[in-house]
Amino acid sequence: MSTITLDDPTVVEFDVRTDEMLVNMGPQHPSTHGVLRLLLRTDGEVVHEVTPHIGYLHRCAEKIGENLAPYQWIPYTDRMDYLAGMNMNLGYALAVEKLCKMEIPERAQIIRVIIAELNRVASHLVGMGAYGLDLGTFSPFLYAFREREKILDLFEETCGARLTYSYLTIGGATHDLPEGWVDRCRDFLDYFEPKIEEYHTLLTRNAIFIKRTAAIGVLPAEMAIAYGCSGPVLRGSGVYHDLRRAEPYSMYDQFKFQVACPVDADGRPQWLEAPKEAVLGDCWHRFYVRMLEVIESCRIVRQGLERYPSSQGEHRSSAWKATMKLPRGEAYVETECPRGQMGFMVIGKDDPIPLRVRARSSSFSNLSVGGELCRGCLIADVPAIIGSLDVVMGEIDR
Amino acid sequence: MTAQEIASVLEQEFAGKITAKNLDAIDPWVAVEPAALAEVAAFCRDDQRLRFDSLQCISGVDYLEPDPKKAKKAGFDPHLEVVYHLYSFKHRHKIVLKAMLPRWKNDAPGELPELPSVAAIWPTADWHEREVYDLSGVAFMGHPNFKRILCPEDWVGHPLRKDYEFPDEYHGIRGK
Numbered sequence: 001m002s003t004i005t006l007d008d009p010t011v012v013e014f015d016v017r018t019d020e021m022l023v024n025m026g027p028q029h030p031s032t033h034g035v036l037r038l039l040l041r042t043d044g045e046v047v048h049e050v051t052p053h054i055g056y057l058h059r060c061a062e063k064i065g066e067n068l069a070p071y072q073w074i075p076y077t078d079r080m081d082y083l084a085g086m087n088m089n090l091g092y093a094l095a096v097e098k099l100c101k102m103e104i105p106e107r108a109q110i111i112r113v114i115i116a117e118l119n120r121v122a123s124h125l126v127g128m129g130a131y132g133l134d135l136g137t138f139s140p141f142l143y144a145f146r147e148r149e150k151i152l153d154l155f156e157e158t159c160g161a162r163l164t165y166s167y168l169t170i171g172g173a174t175h176d177l178p179e180g181w182v183d184r185c186r187d188f189l190d191y192f193e194p195k196i197e198e199y200h201t202l203l204t205r206n207a208i209f210i211k212r213t214a215a216i217g218v219l220p221a222e223m224a225i226a227y228g229c230s231g232p233v234l235r236g237s238g239v240y241h242d243l244r245r246a247e248p249y250s251m252y253d254q255f256k257f258q259v260a261c262p263v264d265a266d267g268r269p270q271w272l273e274a275p276k277e278a279v280l281g282d283c284w285h286r287f288y289v290r291m292l293e294v295i296e297s298c299r300i301v302r303q304g305l306e307r308y309p310s311s312q313g314e315h316r317s318s319a320w321k322a323t324m325k326l327p328r329g330e331a332y333v334e335t336e337c338p339r340g341q342m343g344f345m346v347i348g349k350d351d352p353i354p355l356r357v358r359a360r361s362s363s364f365s366n367l368s369v370g371g372e373l374c375r376g377c378l379i380a381d382v383p384a385i386i387g388s389l390d391v392v393m394g395e396i397d398r
Numbered sequence: 399m400t401a402q403e404i405a406s407v408l409e410q411e412f413a414g415k416i417t418a419k420n421l422d423a424i425d426p427w428v429a430v431e432p433a434a435l436a437e438v439a440a441f442c443r444d445d446q447r448l449r450f451d452s453l454q455c456i457s458g459v460d461y462l463e464p465d466p467k468k469a470k471k472a473g474f475d476p477h478l479e480v481v482y483h484l485y486s487f488k489h490r491h492k493i494v495l496k497a498m499l500p501r502w503k504n505d506a507p508g509e510l511p512e513l514p515s516v517a518a519i520w521p522t523a524d525w526h527e528r529e530v531y532d533l534s535g536v537a538f539m540g541h542p543n544f545k546r547i548l549c550p551e552d553w554v555g556h557p558l559r560k561d562y563e564f565p566d567e568y569h570g571i572r573g574k
Contacts, residue, residue, distance in 0.1 A: 055548040060533070060557050098424060225451050225487055228522030241487065328473060331424045332483055332494070334454065343455050343483070349472070356558075360455035360483075368525045397548060 020048070025382065027056050033130065034393030036367075038386070042379060050374040050382065052367055057397035065357035070096040070346070071170050071322060073357065078164035080342075080359060081395040083126050086119035086155070087337040088395075089168040092357075094249055095344035096170050099331035100324065105313025108172030109251045114185070114304035115158070115168060116250075117297040121192075122151040123338035124290045124297075127390040131287060132203055134387035135212045140202045147195060150188050157181055171320030182305050189298055196295060204291060205275075213284040214277035217373040217385035221281065227372070228365035231340025232293065233389055235261040236286035243336040255300050260292035283388035290390070293338075326354050339363050339390060359398055363391040399447065401426030404493045407447055412438055417498065427481075427494035435497050436514035436540075442484060442495070443519055450484040450493070453520035456527060457481045458534025462501065462560040476501055478511060480536055499536065501559075515541040533558040 026037040035056035041049040061080065065073045070092070077092045078085035090112055097104065104112075129144030152162045157178050159167035167173055203209045219229070224237040234241060242259040244252040262285055264270045271288070278284040326348030334343040340362025349355040366389045373385050399407075401421050405428050409416050415438065418429040430438045442450040459479045463472035482495040499511035510531075515538040517524040527538040528547040535556030538544060545551060555562050565573045 055546075055550070058548040060548075062533070063557050066558075223521075226521050228453060228520070228526075239487065246490065329424055330481075332455070341454070345455070345457055345481070345483075347459060355461070356457075356459045358455070358457040358459075360457075364525065364529075365522050368522060 019043075023379070027053075033387070033391055036386075036391070036393055036396075038370075038382065040374075040379065040382065045378050045380075047374050047377050047379055047382060050371045052370055054364075054367070054393070054396050057393050059398065061398045062357055062359060065359075066354065069322065069324075069352045070326070070354065071320075074169050075164060075166045077344075077359070078166055079394055080361070080398055081123075081337060081339060081363070081392045082163060083392055084119050084123040084338045085163065085165045086115050086168055087123075087335065088342065089166060090116050090250070091333065091335040091337065091342045092344045092346075092359075093168055093170050094335060095331055095333040095346045096326070098333050099326055099329060099346050099348055100319075102171060102317055102319050104172055104250075104317055105315070106251075107176075107308070107311040107313045108315050108317065110304050110308050110311045111173045111177060111315055112168050112250050113252065113255065114177075114301050114308065115155075115173070117300045117304070118151055118154065118185070120297045120338045121294050121301075122148045124294050125151075127290055127338070128199060128203065128287070131387045131390070132209075134383040135209065137203070137206075137209070140199060143195075143198065143202070147192055150192070154181070154185055154188060157184075169316075170324075172314070172316035174316070176315040177308070182308055185301065186305055189302060193295075193298055196291070199291065204288060210275045210277060210284060212381075212384055213287060213388065214275055214282055215279050216283045216381050217377065217388060218279055219281040219286075219369065219373055223369065223372065224281070227369040229340070229369055230362050230365065231337065232260075232286050232289040233340060233366045233369075235259070236289045236388075237281040238263045238267075240265050240267070243334060243341055249333070249335060255303050257296040257300050258292075260289045260296060262289075283384050286388045286390075290338075323352055325350055325352055332358075334360070337362060339392060339395065340366055342395070361395045361398060363389075363393075364396045367391045367396060399489060399491050401491075401493055404428075404448060404491065407445070408438065408442075411441060411445075418496075425483075425492075425494050427496050429496040429498055432497045432499055432511075432513050435495075436516055436519065438495065439482070439516045439519050442493075447489075449486045449488040451487055452485045453516070453522050453526070454483040454485050454492075455481075456523060456530055457483075458530040458536055458558060460501070460534060460558060460560045464560050478534070478536065480513060480530060480534075482516075503537075510535050510537040512537045512539050514539050515544075517541055532556065535559055 021042050023040040027035040037053040039051040061076050077088040080088050125144040125148045129141035132140035159165050219237045221237045221239050224234050240261045262271045330347040332345040334341040343360030345358035347356040415431040415434040442448050461474045462476045463469040478499040478501050480497045485492045503509040503511050532546040
């Protein structure tokens with residue numbers, strides 16, 4: 001009888017050879033940020049293919065939009081990216097205003113910039129906290145929500161809602177900022193800005209965090225563009241493109257801020273503080289773009305607060321009426337939302353109800369590259385990669 | 399390049415395949431013969447003057463006024479448009495391509511109109527075309543994985559068609 005020893009490599013190979021296995025992640029998996037189902041085709045620990053299955057939150061919001069006047073559809077935009085409702089409101093309002101060629105008073109535009117940037121901070125706080133959760137650290141999430149709560153308090157003062165605001169609307173905003181709001185907002189910034197350093201200690205420079213994110217899920221710039229990625233996902237790959245800078249809307253051209261990107265406008269690397277393990281386009285870079293955007297958003301909010309008291313005009317254009325007819329024609333507007341470029345198209349038919357509304361979701365395109373990013377990674381890296389795309393399913397499924 | 403220049407480059411290259419244009423529109427557009435769409439799209443991406451490396455959005459638009467009393471005043475004949483918003487990161491210019499299709503192939507209700515897929519040119523079109531098929535009912539020929547994306551695979555009909563009727567019942571769930 002011959003004995004089999006483990007010294008023979010072919011025997012070892014035979015012994016540990018595993019069959020391909022299909023692993024179903026979601027739709028209720030905590031790291032899928034909502035109801036996303038990923039079908040993984042795995043060989044042992046290695047993922048060969050990831051197929052996202054989406055549509056669990058599909059409500060056909062576009063069909064609803066064909067039956068409502070624009071101001072009535074604004075609440076439906078809140079429910080797309082529900083972590084950045086204000087930015088969604090703004091995108092649709094701008095598309096309708098572009099179609100109607102409506103002029104917006106300066107005061108309304110300043111309010112919009114302040115509110116949209118505060119919402120970006122709130123949204124990135126969730127993105128950052130939840131990303132920590134994906135990677136197994138709970139505490140940043142609690143700190144992030146502590147801060148976000150204060151922003152929600154500020155939003156509640158403006159419109160009464162804490163999540164689905166419908167505050168920015170066609171023609172401006174539904175109300176002016178309440179008395180003393182500017183001071184309270186400034187108090188919040190004074191409190192919040194020094195805290196950002198704590199997040200860098202907790203996550204950005206944390207050795208475990210770097211191990212889990214550096215050189216994982218590397219997205220080359222060409223692939224990011226080809227897949228229609230935008231926002232932090234695109235900039236993390238070293239494409240210097242921010243709509244607030246490239247095609248300024250809502251007076252963003254009058255605000256000073258840096259585009260958070262690993263390279264500057266001329267393509268020179270500018271993140272000398274990046275850990276040496278991290279490579280351009282990996283999960284760490286996408287995360288760090290968001291962290292820096294929070295700082296820039298605070299800067300923009302401060303400038304807005306400075307300008308607000310002396311701004312001209314009303315909080316809402318007098319040209320807006322609920323029975324306002326949308327002229328024939330079509331207008332498409334993309335805005336820089338926390339998760340990327342959210343696009344809205346409105347087609348008018350000389351009636352208050354539009355012929356068609358279209359919502360182009362940034363998370364939709366960002367998630368579509370997920371399958372490519374996960375090819376060949378380990379199962380444990382899948383949450384790290386999908387989490388770094390920071391998708392919101394409400395926006396993908398619409 | 400301005401929309402005017404982009405349109406004249408396309409007209410030079412594809413004489414006879416540009417069926418309509420409106421350069422005074424809010425977003426200037428050029429309509430392309432449906433059968434030539436993939437060819438025009440590839441040119442738009444690769445030509446050094448155009449370099450449209452990014453496809454922002456594909457939208458299906460159903461032009462139909464279901465109310466026969468209003469149909470005369472609607473200002474359009476029933477048809478289907480597929481709208482492509484292109485952007486160039488290199489030149490920072492944009493254009494809108496349109497393909498005008500009949501609502502049904504050969505006017506036979508239920509037969510989806512066909513359009514060549516551009517998923518091989520811009521990978522982002524893969525999901526976008528699936529969405530347009532799913533919601534607006536356009537068949538993209540040559541698509542690598544052609545199936546519904548947002549609705550369940552056994553869903554009947556295309557919700558963004560103006561004459562779409564919500565099902566009475568789906569797997570025992572009452573619809574109306």
